[in-house]
Amino acid sequence: RHLIKHFPLAGNFWGRQRAVLRAVDDVSLAIRPGETLGLVGESGSGKSTVGNCILRLVEPDRGEIYCQGQAVHSLKGNDLRRIRRRMQMVFQDPQSSLDPRMTVQTIVGYPLKLQRLAASSTEVAERVEHILTEVGLGREHLDRYPHEFSGGQRQRIGIARALITEPAFIIFDEPTSALDVSVQAQILNLIKTLQHRHGYAYLFISHDLTVVRHISHRVAVMYLGIFVESAAKGDLFEQPAHPYTRALLASAPKPNPDIRQELAVIAGDPPSPVHLPSGCRFHPRCPEAMPICRQKAPKTKNIGGDRADKLHRVCCHLY
Ligand code: SF4
Numbered sequence: 001r002h003l004i005k006h007f008p009l010a011g012n013f014w015g016r017q018r019a020v021l022r023a024v025d026d027v028s029l030a031i032r033p034g035e036t037l038g039l040v041g042e043s044g045s046g047k048s049t050v051g052n053c054i055l056r057l058v059e060p061d062r063g064e065i066y067c068q069g070q071a072v073h074s075l076k077g078n079d080l081r082r083i084r085r086r087m088q089m090v091f092q093d094p095q096s097s098l099d100p101r102m103t104v105q106t107i108v109g110y111p112l113k114l115q116r117l118a119a120s121s122t123e124v125a126e127r128v129e130h131i132l133t134e135v136g137l138g139r140e141h142l143d144r145y146p147h148e149f150s151g152g153q154r155q156r157i158g159i160a161r162a163l164i165t166e167p168a169f170i171i172f173d174e175p176t177s178a179l180d181v182s183v184q185a186q187i188l189n190l191i192k193t194l195q196h197r198h199g200y201a202y203l204f205i206s207h208d209l210t211v212v213r214h215i216s217h218r219v220a221v222m223y224l225g226i227f228v229e230s231a232a233k234g235d236l237f238e239q240p241a242h243p244y245t246r247a248l249l250a251s252a253p254k255p256n257p258d259i260r261q262e263l264a265v266i267a268g269d270p271p272s273p274v275h276l277p278s279g280c281r282f283h284p285r286c287p288e289a290m291p292i293c294r295q296k297a298p299k300t301k302n303i304g305g306d307r308a309d310k311l312h313r314v315c316c317h318l319y
């Protein structure tokens with residue numbers, strides 16, 4: 001709720017006050033068990049910072065974070081470590097997030113040891129074997145090292161490591177961006193299957209519209225630190241309301257699972273999150289900009305229904 005994270009920049013910019021990068025500028029979201037919220041936006045829009053703040057890998061400046069009723073934002077020390085088993089992250093590049101000197105057995109079992117979640121090394125071994133089966137890897141892989149696996153297999157190992165603590169909530173930060181298209185689909189299907197089986201809540205971060213469309217129940221569109229639009233997937237893709245969302249959809253080819261589609265370039269350069277435009281942040285690139293858009297930042301309104309699954313929020317003076 002109301003997450004804010006600004007990064008002060010080193011140095012003295014143009015003799016003025018210290019510049020600040022407004023990476024996340026008041027973002028609120030809720031995700032229910034068994035639900036996936038897709039978070040989409042261009043690089044530099046603040047998507048990863050939202051994820052990192054939720055897990056407190058980066059400390060938010062302000063905001064509240066709740067997981068299963070626990071106030072995560074106020075936890076410290078051991079309590080914070082303990083909640084981490086309920087909230088996990090799967091990273092983009094399995095190559096760099098897996099220690100090359102450790103075997104799969106050690107990598108996947110490590111969170112159990114770190115958080116003292118298993119009574120014995122026998123229990124760790126059993127649970128590692130079980131979770132590897134869940135992600136589609138057999139026990140014959142236990143003593144192998146990350147470099148002996150393909151990119152897709154390495155991402156399966158990354159997922160196993162996140163699942164072994166039995167989390168309720170998992171953040172995927174571009175989990176398939178480093179993979180070949182054919183492997184991408186397999187990993188996405190695995191992520192979906194695991195959710196059906198266990199009821200995990202997911203925050204799925206991606207710059208790839210096709211991937212987000214495939215995996216999400218609801219979608220939030222991020223632009224320069226704020227959510228400009230969020231809605232159920234069907235509403236967002238069929239009735240996009242914000243000019244930025246419309247431009248993204250118009251510039252992306254039609255859905256085709258075999259073709260990888262990324263956010264196409266939209267007219268004009270994305271402005272810097274350090275020197276934000278006045279008024280609506282999108283106005284320098286917006287085809288529908290009006291005089292008020294330069295002067296006043298729009299407020300977020302709900303143009304959908306009142307039920308949680310019908311909410312359609314948009315931040316634009318057109319509404
Ligand atoms: Fe475009 Fe104005 Fe809406 Fe911003 S507020 S998206 S500039 S119409």
Ligand code: MG
Nearest residue numbers: 047048049173
């Ligand atoms: Mg990122």
